[in-house]
Amino acid sequence: MRQFYRLMNAQFSELIISVLSLCVTLIAASWLLVLYKIKDYNQYAVHERFEDIYAASGMPIVFLICVLAVIAIFVKSFYSSYWGSKSIYTLLTLPVKRELVYLSKLCSFAISILMLLCAQLLGFILAYNYMASKIANYSNGELEVTNGLFLAFIRSDFMRLLWPYGFANVLSTVSIFIVIITWVYHLVLCERSQRRLGGALIAAVFWPIYLVVTMRLDAFSSQGSFNSYDSSKLILYSAILLVISVICVWHSIVLLRKGATT
């Protein structure tokens, strides 16, 4: 346990600066993009709802880019131990189990994603408060929305996707993040050990993710039509994603044990 803890901190400290700066960028972007979107607001302007402004400001795309950036940072840190210093040899000759090496890297990746999610949430709240205080300056109560942060939070499709309500929705969001983390790590391990088939999982990963996201966004499609909202289907897709995650973890550990990745 102690070894795992030390390894994880060591792995994570390689990512920390880049991840922290991404988080700061994400929070700043939430504020700046919303600020730009409402720069012309005055008492004669049309006041869109905050969730619509947030979506129109491009923040969902910015968040997606940040997630991709975290993945890139992780992949880069993974490959950096093969290039230059070749620290992978040191890592794999350490007197610790290889599962621990794997898990420590996986955890540091997961913590990076968690921090990004935290930044997204804080950015949303910051941007809302900025907008609310700006409107409060000139509206005399006419253009303000009582309890607006809560309403924006539950009415925004994007926020409901990230911060869902209901067991099936929470499960599906969590499964998506877990599968992305384990699958990306598995993908690079496969590449290193020249297991070409590892890439074939891509369809198995993205098809359920696609189904879950479209089902949850298009909840109005009528009962019985293709991919209409059904919580038991959501649980099924989440289970598929979790099974894929387990397979990824298991196969990654097998590859590491074999020493195939060096």
Add this chain to the structure above:
Amino acid sequence: MKRLRWSTLKRHIALTLTIVAAVLIIAALVLVRGAKEHGTYEITHLYGDPSVMEGITISGAIQDEHHRTSFAWLDDHVDTKTEVFAKPQRNWTYHYRGMYERINDYYYTVHLNSYKGLKIERNSLHHNRWEHSEYIEMELPIARLFYKESYSSDDMRRLSYGLAEVEGELYITLVTTTGYEGVNWIYKLNSDQWSKSMFPFESVKPTPIMSYRSDRNDIKDTTQTAVLGLEAVGDILALILVRDDKLVIEGYHTDGKKLGETAIVPFIFEEFNDELADGDNYASYGVGYEAYHDAENGMLTLSFLNQQSQRTAVTVQCTEDGIKLIDVTELKKVDKLLRGYSESLYDERFIAFKAGKLYEAGVYREINQSDNNVWYRLLPIRLLVHVYERGELVYAGELMTDVNDDLVRIKNHSMHNLNYDDAEYRNLFDLHID
């Protein structure tokens, strides 16, 4: 020294940042989601003595596609409970009767089936949408009714007023105009063989529990009778008729035994007996009525709308001892800048007679005279409560809410290119007075 500290921190950086991120996320979610009961629900007394509200509960819900806040105004405070939907839900906009009759979990529609019988369609509600249509076709001897004029589409629309439910059994009578003569019946629909097919293979023969004439036997008697509908109060059936210038409510047991009747004179309907209106002396009413049942006290309150968009509430008590007229109250027009919607389609209302007083809770829309052309649905909503005693207004109050904040986005907006979706705006639903 500084270096040492950083290296110490670095040894625990993963755990530290995980805890920080987790705490921030939990705190933010608790802060935002915990605000779900922070909406505005305040009682304002507008007129009269608020003590008439003691012991009365006015409940309802404010709902949009994402959440629903149930509220209960009890005495001097309001309790709320908010539920956030896992899946967005459409609002159900048909609050009242007309083409549809809501009984328990089903919406019923009655169709006239090529003059040979009736077809009943029922739809269950699933997330406020109709699902699973089912049908029953009935053979009714409609030919026993001689129609003097053809059945208009307006009358067809009223057919479902003839449906009522007592203890899980459906009863039906044929809603007619004064253009019909002959024998009408109240039937018990002795079948629950609902067919998924729009054209059921077999017709059902319902059991007549009683028959009544839509005219008098004596040819010289020119009484004109129209059937407005059938209501159930507890286990008593109330048949709502128009006879000449009278509104007649007859009470029946489910075995067909007549319990009594009561009449309100004059009660003029625009469609049947407008010529009796005697100039402007009497208001004439539309045939579409709203019914509010209080099975516990055997009370039935019928609300009729007249040509001047004014409502009259008629309350009768239906017990084993007979049918008794309790109260007739003309509901006041509250304010000329407020109006209730007349076509009973959009806005909620509930009327109940309790402890000698008539309580009305209803949704009204603010009419801003400067923009008279604004679409009705985009006018601000107000929930007003009126209490009448012996026909006189004794109390008016309002439940102040923040539903109209949803209209902020259409302020300063050009109405020509407005993209409007009902589900995105909160509205009031399921008003009830207990």
